[in-house]
Amino acid sequence: MNQYLNELDFSREISKMELLEVLKKEASNIHIKEIMDASIYLKEDAKFMPPKERDDFIKRFTQAFFLRIKDLKEDKENYHGQVSTDKLREFLNIQDQQKEESRCHEERCFHKIAKIIATYAAFVKEESIHPVGTKFPGGFVLRYENGVYYCPVKEKQLNTPGALCRFCVSVQDEVV
16 A cells, blocks of 8 residues: 555555545654644745734634644544545645745645645545635635535636645635
């Protein structure tokens, strides 16, 4: 069995359970210092946001990093089915490209962790990549109702080259 994401064999089917085990291995190699460094990057990246939104953004994403990693490490669910190897390969390539383009260590830590937890959310759990409650410009919020994730910016981001929205299970929030 593969041990790391960069060792996955995309020429064959990959089960959700196999991907989960690979992600658990990756998550076990994340050090608390990397999470702290990713948080530093978030603070720097959000420095031009209004203070209230900035503080909520940093808190929510730092907390999401901790919780998703913890959930991943402790996940004992039995996931059925296969992942789309084409979509997974494309998804991981985008994540790797973003990490390669990082300008500093803190940003690389952010992308390393984001790659693991976003892959877990999108391909294993089939949940929204952004945490429920994520606020977007204009005061719009990603929400979950009756088994559906509603994103206020999905349609606007679908054609953005580095955006992962096209892999996300959320749907455009028509209320917005």
